[in-house]
Amino acid sequence: MSASPTSHAAVDRVAAALAAQGLEPEIVWFDDAVTTARLAADALGVEVGQIANSLVFTLDDEPILVLTSGAHRVDTEWLGSALGGVIHRASKETVKQATGQVIGGVAPLGHPAPVRTIVDTDLAAFPVVWAAAGHAKTVFSTTFDDLVRITRGTPHAVEPAALPIVEPAAVRERS
Numbered sequence: 696m697s698a699s700p701t702s703h704a705a706v707d708r709v710a711a712a713l714a715a716q717g718l719e720p721e722i723v724w725f726d727d728a729v730t731t732a733r734l735a736a737d738a739l740g741v742e743v744g745q746i747a748n749s750l751v752f753t754l755d756d757e758p759i760l761v762l763t764s765g766a767h768r769v770d771t772e773w774l775g776s777a778l779g780g781v782i783h784r785a786s787k788e789t790v791k792q793a794t795g796q797v798i799g800g801v802a803p804l805g806h807p808a809p810v811r812t813i814v815d816t817d818l819a820a821f822p823v824v825w826a827a828a829g830h831a832k833t834v835f836s837t838t839f840d841d842l843v844r845i846t847r848g849t850p851h852a853v854e855p856a857a858l859p860i861v862e863p864a865a866v867r868e869r870s
Contacts, residue, residue: 705796705829709805713835716804716845720835728831730799732765735834739825742766747818747826747842749801751790751810755780758793760810762803762826762842763853764817770854774813777851799831803846812848814839819850 701724710722729735732746739745746765751758754775759782763769775782790798794806803812803826818824819839826842828835843850 701832703830703833705800705802705805706833707829708795709802709829709833709835712805713845716841718837718841718845720837722828722833722835725832725834728799729834730831735825736765739834741823741825742821744817745821745824747803747815747824749794749803749827751785751793751798751801752782753785753789754778754782754811758785758789758810760794760801760803760812760846760848761815761853762812762818762846762848763815766817767854773855774851774853778813796827796829797831800827800829800833802827802829803842803848805829809847812846813851813853814843814846814848815853816850817852818842 725738729738732743732748735746736743744764744766747762748765750761750763750769752761761769771782787798793810794801823836824839825834825836
């Protein structure tokens with residue numbers, strides 16, 4: 696992590712948007728980009744599930760932001776069906792146009808206009824979650840409840856619930 700904070704227009708917009716929502720978390724700057732959940736978690740010394748990945752997709756050609764736990768991937772076919780449409784990965788141009796930020800540093804807020812947002816319910820398991828702050832070298836901490844509030848997001852699973860593993864009767868009988 697960097698000892699002296701740096702400035703960047705997108706990060707400044709995120710800080711202003713956070714302040715407008717009544718939050719003033721420290722924006723942490725890293726010396727190197729942390730463009731994956733694993734890199735961010737390692738740099739912060741937290742569980743990868745605490746990282747709120749900001750992924751931009753299109754849902755029937757409209758941008759949608761999915762804030763997902765770094766512990767798993769979005770099942771786009773399942774989520775699209777659950778939301779009543781078809782989800783595709785957004786192009787880098789769509790990401791920039793919708794958020795004003797580039798892939799790798801997309802924050803949950805600070806966008807030119809509101810973006811429909813889905814917040815992974817798995818993030819609720821953690822008292823603190825970390826999200827990008829508008830640049831690939833920045834993050835800020837928040838809570839699941841505040842993440843939902845500041846994004847006006849919809850809490851929703853991003854993959855189907857895992858089914859329990861049931862052993863066949865023949866295996867149980869041998870035990």
